[in-house]
Amino acid sequence: MDFISIQQLVSGERGERKASRFGPEVPDPGGWPMDWRLGPQEAVAREKLKSEEEKKKKLERFTSSRLTLETLADLEDLVQRRKEKRLRLRRRVPPREPEPKVTLHRTALHWACLKGHIQLVNKLLAAGATVDARDLLDRTPVFWACRGGHLDILKLLLNQGAQVNARDKIWSTPLHVAVRTGHSNCLEHLIECGAHVDAQDKEGDTALHEAVRHGHYKAMKLLLLYGAKLGVQNVASMTPVQLARDWQRGIQEALQAHIGHPRTRC
Template structure:
């Protein structure tokens, strides 16, 4: 009678004694301790084999899922697949609320006073409205000051261009016969001065007291405008009604830098004014006046040392 081990019963296996090498008179090898150890090792080996098989299958799936980027078509396919994945992941955005544009309020008509004030304050919307409605760009107030005068004084370069394009007179004169060039020099706006001169403005224009833009540039200490006027052909020794040149004005007001610029460009030291005073004599008188004023306070009880 054949003896079947417990391991064979569990595994469902039936092995003949001759195949196992166990015959009559030989101890049954199926039920001994050694058979139990072999069965446990066989189970462990079987589990390891299953794990290795699963790893091989995963590696094959991974290799099959990868793309070989050997051609441009492979790269395009990869980009398309990535885009599809992103579309799946990113939730659709909620539609943005539509903003209804409100109609702009219609500007009222701009009168002359508003037009000139807008030129001084650089309000281009009012300027455009005035010009669109057919307003005269050369309109002026009681002192004959135009919008171009105010724009030049305040330094509104774009507005100056707009007014000139609209037909503003580049040499319009106010009540003192001063053109926009005078006002640009008074404000010290070199860029606007260049604009006006490029449009044909007179560099040697004179006002009612025969002053030139050169005189104004010296009085207001704007040496950049002074130098540009000289470079554009301004008469450096031009005299006003008092006979004063720009150098007289520089000495009288103590503008050292303006004096240096004028002398550098060849201003004459011997030019006499109506009082027969040269710039050199004027400087001496100015120094003498200062010296006398200081000496008058020497020894005064209120003078502090």
């Protein structure tokens, strides 16, 4: 078997093939024969050399592609290339459609009444702000004053001619809002200013229904004191008394379910 050195393998030099001990010397026909098979060491060396050459080529391509910022022109060229790249990316990605913005149509007076800024309310009213301006839910500033529990602002709005029995989109009145939020002082002032005690919303609930549902005992007493009716039925044919019974029954069942529970403390 003939052997060839690694140097000859890399350089491609031709040499005379030495005759094996089994036959005469055979001249090289000119190049590597098709059935030439390298030994394991030569094959490993050849693959290693190939990988090193590929690494050198990659390194050369990388160094040639990098920009050298030696002059101002090089910097301008780099900036221009980045701008072109951004433009290409923008063309590929389709522009997003703007999301619809939900506007509540609340005026500055609405927000001032909600936050309790009475000085700002005075200035807005003096500047000609509409006292019964409607937002997206058809609520006037009186609704938001009741929600925030600001009695002084509520008095100011009503003195300026605001409607005490205004209704929003679900037919609630400021009296409903005052009961839901538990502001009994606003509730009493609304009733004294002529609010309808038995006004019903779209669900047929009166302010007394809301007081029972939310468990506001003081509001319930005030409404009964000012003549709220106990027999008014809502859409579900429930009176405030029936709601109170269901509420009590639910509490009783919840308490009985936990009697004897290991986590319950006596």
